[in-house]
Amino acid sequence: MRVITGKAKGRRLQSVPGGGTRPITDRAKSALFSIVHDWIEGARVLDLFGGTGAVGIEFLSRGADFAQFVDLDRRAVETIRANLRHCQLDAQAAIQQGDSFVFLERYRGEPYDFIYVAPPQYQGFWRKALLLLDARPELLAEYGAVIVQIHPKEESPVDLAHLQEYDRRQYGSVMLIFYASADDLAEEENDEAAFDAVDNDADE
Secondary structure, three states, rough: OEEEOOOOOOEEEOOOOOOOOOOHHHHHHHHHHHHHHHHHOOOOOEEOOOOOOOOHHHHHHHOOOEEEEEEEOHHHHHHHHHHHHHOOOHHHHHEEEOOOHHHHOOOOOEEEEEEEEEEOOOOHHHHHHHHHHHHHHHHEEEEEEEEEEOOHHHHOOOOOOOEEEEEEEOOEEEEEEEEEEEEHHHHHHHHHHHHHHHHHHHHH
């Protein structure tokens, strides 16, 4: 497991001892960042169920301003801290040992541009986290994205009021589902329709 590109390119990352974490494969991580790379510069990132910290660290390496990591497991927190130091990115990060659900319920700070959700498998935690985020739309910055990492077998519909799925990708045993504010997506769609109308008028 390594940082793919950016300031910490090539740095090897430690794994969390034991088998309780869900690390993202290099293939899936590379694909993820090829999708979001245009919006990373200056972003604020929340890496829930942080594990090794690989995703948040990749965001920082590629130009994000700040990453908040949350994990309940002390070993994961120690691993994230060690990986941030190794990549010389610890000055741009904060780490909280605690329950990710409690963090979502209590957080009152600045919104995040990217919120990454990759909890332990087969326990329904991704649905619970997504519903908490849907209930608190103020946690997501304008035109921000919630990205959920699950095993494809865990996928099931979730009834959401504020968030809306806009993309999904599968890379072997990793499925990535992308959500944004339904209002932001509707505004983007209206803007695109208006642009197409102007472009068609110009062609006539």
